[in-house]
Amino acid sequence: MNGLFITLEGVEGSGKTTQLSRLKKHLESTGHRIVVTREPGGTPISEAIRDILLDPTNGAMHPMTELLLYEAARAQHVAEHIRPALESGAIVLSDRYTDSTTAYQGAGRSISPETVGQLHQIATQGVWPDLTIVIDLDPTEGLRRRADDHAHDRIESEPVDFHRQVRTAFLALAEIESERIKVVDGSMSPDEIAGHIAALVDPLVEQKRGQLDRTPE
Numbered sequence: 001m002n003g004l005f006i007t008l009e010g011v012e013g014s015g016k017t018t019q020l021s022r023l024k025k026h027l028e029s030t031g032h033r034i035v036v037t038r039e040p041g042g043t044p045i046s047e048a049i050r051d052i053l054l055d056p057t058n059g060a061m062h063p064m065t066e067l068l069l070y071e072a073a074r075a076q077h078v079a080e081h082i083r084p085a086l087e088s089g090a091i092v093l094s095d096r097y098t099d100s101t102t103a104y105q106g107a108g109r110s111i112s113p114e115t116v117g118q119l120h121q122i123a124t125q126g127v128w129p130d131l132t133i134v135i136d137l138d139p140t141e142g143l144r145r146r147a148d149d150h151a152h153d154r155i156e157s158e159p160v161d162f163h164r165q166v167r168t169a170f171l172a173l174a175e176i177e178s179e180r181i182k183v184v185d186g187s188m189s190p191d192e193i194a195g196h197i198a199a200l201v202d203p204l205v206e207q208k209r210g211q212l213d214r215t216p217e
């Protein structure tokens, strides 16, 4: 595919949304076509699944139901939005993707890596990120940042130990897949984090320069 696929990962409140919007501006200033999206979500069907997943009244949800719903939302997102955008040469920036499922449902809910891996294969149809940035932050700090600006959803409401397991899983993934996954310290200022992210992204954009679409949306 001609495009470039970059995902941002991390615990709740680590600053992914803040950094995605900065990265979008940075890349647009170089004339590239940028598509920003998120998981779960990114298409009407996937957003409807997101509502079910995050609804705090759905406390009875079985871990396997949760896993299948995240992957179902992803299957639609990839087929309807991500793959066509990549085929058209866009730079796609996604707030979360498969590594969140590995960390939250795999490590957090203790579902086997084999099961999670098989479902990733089915849902992604082979669409994997070129680069993943984990913004690493103590979950206590992330939850504190989020507490100020919205009510807790079903996943956020898990005990802090759950979020610690998720953080550990992201860091372990980054060790295993050190070529693809880069860790940036989320306790720095937004400007410093944006600088580190640009330093990781710019060389990749340069490598793909001839293939990327430079028509603004």
Ligand code: Z5A
Pocket: 010, 011, 012, 013, 014, 015, 016, 017, 018, 019, 039, 040, 070, 095, 096, 097, 098, 100, 101, 102, 104, 105, 145, 146, 149, 155, 156, 186, 187, 188, 189, 190, 193
């Ligand atoms: N989930 C899952 O379980 N399995 C999956 O496969 C997938 C997801 C894909 C989605 O929730 C939930 O689904 C999520 C994981 C689970 N639940 N949890 N936990 P979401 O999309 O609603 O929430 P989120 O992805 O966790 O993101 P967030 O809460 O929106 O946080 P964020 O995007 O990382 O942070 P932010 O919005 O940029 O910043 C949060 C606040 O901190 C805000 O007030 C900022 O101004 C401030 N901020 C940002 N950066 C800084 C720095 N550097 N210093 C100080 N303050 C900062």
